[in-house]
Every structure is written in C-alpha cells, then in structure tokens.
Amino acid sequence: MRYNAAVAERVLTQRELNRALLARQFLLDRKRLSLPKALERIGGIQAQYAPSMYIGLWSRLEGFERESLDRALERRTVVQGTLMRLTIHLVSARDWWPFAAATREARRRSWERHPAHANARSAAAAARKLRRLIAEGPMQRKEIEVAVDIGQGTIYGIGCWLDMVRVPPSGTWARRRADLFAAAEDWLGPDGIAPDDALDHSVKSYLRGFGPASKGDIADYLGLAKSALDPALARLELRRFRDEGGAELLDLPRAPLPDADTPAPARFLPVWDATLLVHARRTGILPEKYRPRVFNVKTPQSTATFLVDGAVAGTWRHEKDRIKLSPFGRLDRSARRALEKEAERLREFHR
Numbered sequence: 213m214r215y216n217a218a219v220a221e222r223v224l225t226q227r228e229l230n231r232a233l234l235a236r237q238f239l240l241d242r243k244r245l246s247l248p249k250a251l252e253r254i255g256g257i258q259a260q261y262a263p264s265m266y267i268g269l270w271s272r273l274e275g276f277e278r279e280s281l282d283r284a285l286e287r288r289t290v291v292q293g294t295l296m297r298l299t300i301h302l303v304s305a306r307d308w309w310p311f312a313a314a315t316r317e318a319r320r321r322s323w324e325r326h327p328a329h330a331n332a333r334s335a336a337a338a339a340r341k342l343r344r345l346i347a348e349g350p351m352q353r354k355e356i357e358v359a360v361d362i363g364q365g366t367i368y369g370i371g372c373w374l375d376m377v378r379v380p381p382s383g384t385w386a387r388r389r390a391d392l393f394a395a396a397e398d399w400l401g402p403d404g405i406a407p408d409d410a411l412d413h414s415v416k417s418y419l420r421g422f423g424p425a426s427k428g429d430i431a432d433y434l435g436l437a438k439s440a441l442d443p444a445l446a447r448l449e450l451r452r453f454r455d456e457g458g459a460e461l462l463d464l465p466r467a468p469l470p471d472a473d474t475p476a477p478a479r480f481l482p483v484w485d486a487t488l489l490v491h492a493r494r495t496g497i498l499p500e501k502y503r504p505r506v507f508n509v510k511t512p513q514s515t516a517t518f519l520v521d522g523a524v525a526g527t528w529r530h531e532k533d534r535i536k537l538s539p540f541g542r543l544d545r546s547a548r549r550a551l552e553k554e555a556e557r558l559r560e561f562h563r
Contacts, residue, residue, distance in 0.1 A: 255421030
C-alpha cells in the first residue's frame with residue numbers, strides 16, 4: 213500500500229474518532245453548501261424512508277428547506293436509488309455511477325444468496341426486457357411488476373442488472389412512496405467510469421465522510437469483501453493511524469481531525485442514519501449499551517435519535533405538531549435546554 217511516510221502511526225482515541233466523524237458529517241456545525249457538494253462530502257444519505265433524507269440534510273446544512281431537495285431531484289443534480297448493500301441512497305449525480313459500478317457485482321451476489329430469489333440468468337433476462345420497455349420513459353412499479361415478473365424481489369433483483377433510479381415526485385416528502393423508476397442511463401447519461409476509478413472514488417468518498425476507518429469498516433459500508441479493496445488501497449495515497457486497540461486506520465491526506473475536546477452541539481438524526489451503523493462503531497456515536505434500543509427486531513430500520521455531546525442519548529418523534537423527546541437517562545439542565553431549542557427548530561421544519 214502507498215502511505216504517507218511522513219505521518220507517524222498516531223493513536224487516535226475513540227473521542228477523537230467521534231469528533232472526526234461528527235466534523236465530516238457536518239454534525240459539529242452546519243455548512244452552507246449546494247446539495248450535490250454536501251452529499252459528496254458526507255458520502256450520501258440513506259433514503260429508505262423519504263423523510264429521512266430531508267431531516268438528515270436539515271441537521272447538517274444551514275438554511276436547508278425541503279423544497280431545495282425537491283428541486284435538486286427534479287433537476288437531476290442529485291438522485292436516489294439502490295446502491296451500497298442493496299440499500300436506497302441519496303447521492304449527487306456525479307457520485308451515482310462510481311458507487312453503482314463499484315458495488316454492482318457485490319449487489320448481484322448478495323441478491324442471489326436469498327433463497328426466495330430467482331437465479332442470475334432469469335434476473336439478467338428480465339433486466340434486458342425491462343431495458344427495452346423503460347427506454348420509452350419512467351415506469352410505475354406496478355407496471356414493471358406486470359411486464360417483468362421473476363418472483364419475489366422483482367424490482368431489487370432487476371435493479372442489480374439494470375441500474376435504475378427513483379424518479380420524482382415519488383420518494384419525496386410530499387409523496388413518500390417511491391414507485392416511479394427510470395433507467396439510470398436515461399436519467400443521468402451513460403456509465404462511462406472505469407472499474408478502477410469507480411472503486412478508488414468510492415473508497416475516498418467513504419473516508420471523506422466517515423474516516424479515519426479500518427479496511428473492514430470501508431468494506432462493510434460499501435458491501436464489498438475486504439480483499440476487493442486491496443487494489444484501491446494500493447493505488448491511493450493515504451494516511452495511517454491506529455486506534456486504542458492497535459487496529460490500523462486509514463484516512464485521506466489533510467482530512468479534518470478535530471481536537472477531542474471540541475464541543476458537540478445537540479443534533480437530531482432520522483431513522484437509518486448511516487452514522488449509527490456498525491461500520492462507525494469505532495466512534496462511539498451510538499453507545500453499545502443503547503444499540504439494542506435503537507436497532508432490534510421491532511425497529512430494524514432503527515428509530516429517530518438525538519445526540520448529546522456527540523453520542524446518542526435518546527429517541528424522538530414528531531407527534532401532534534411537537535417533538536417528543538425520550539431520553540435514555542437523566543439530562544442535565546444545559547443539555548435539556550439545547551435539545552429543546554433544536555427541537556423547536558425541527559418542529560418548524562415539519563410544518
């Protein structure tokens with residue numbers, strides 16, 4: 213691997229890794245950036261539940277309004293569709309093809325492993341048929357299911373062989389069911405990225421938004437085998453650190469590493485926020501004692517959470533024009549005041 217030899221293997225504490233994650237996810241202070249640039253900096257946003265995109269961006273961007281995301285989707289500067297780990301993401305148009313190309317084979321293998329799904333040959337044939345049909349314009353999910361039926365998981369299976377995006381106004385705050393699809397090539401233009409460039413781009417994107425991180429963390433987020441990353445890690449110029457347990461951490465040159473004592477403000481996160489997934493476990497943003505309360509069989513999608521001093525300290529929900537807080541423990545007066553102030557802003561955002 214190519215590493216910056218001028219940088220020693222500094223040990224980063226969990227609190228330093230926490231502040232690095234918060235800084236890169238714009239959760240230390242909100243940024244003023246265009247939506248495409250913001251999404252490229254944070255590695256995209258998970259979007260299985262449409263309002264999560266809006267709340268995630270509201271928590272990270274100064275002056276964000278719901279209409280700005282609607283306009284960006286309509287103008288095709290940002291796009292949502294199935295990418296890493298067969299999961300719906302909102303990304304910039306520029307990031308779509310690198311993520312799609314880097315993860316395509318892994319998504320196919322993951323889909324094939326499900327015993328209820330059809331085989332690859334059937335899915336590929338169905339994708340070829342759909343490609344001809346969808347060339348005439350976006351299609352409703354029901355239309356696709358009638359025209360091309362390969363059994364359970366039809367849309368997701370075909371999407372592993374035909375890259376598709378979710379077309380507005382479906383999958384938005386006002387129309388949350390994402391049931392209108394277009395071929396990504398028709399919506400965004402052709403895929404012209406080389407495989408090596410796609411993998412390099414995806415690794416850098418992850419580190420930009422979530423680093424410093426281990427090789428396993430990168431692979432887990434992208435849905436790839438760790439060995440699949442070796443060519444990219446050999447090509448890229450990276451910094452090397454160690455965590456407190458001695459594990460190697462990789463990072464981009466000159467990426468922010470705030471001081472461990474940097475104050476972290478109260479913040480609200482939506483369901484499925486990627487900062488809480490296991491690839492970011494090293495940061496302590498979700499204390500392990502609370503993980504079963506956030507992710508469990510009753511709430512596999514997680515639950516909306518709030519942060520105090522950079523860590524999950526409870527859950528929230530919007531109910532009857534108010535934000536109801538459910539702390540996991542006692543909150544001091546200062547933390548309570550900060551949360552209530554932020555909750556009032558979130559209440560206004562919901563209107």
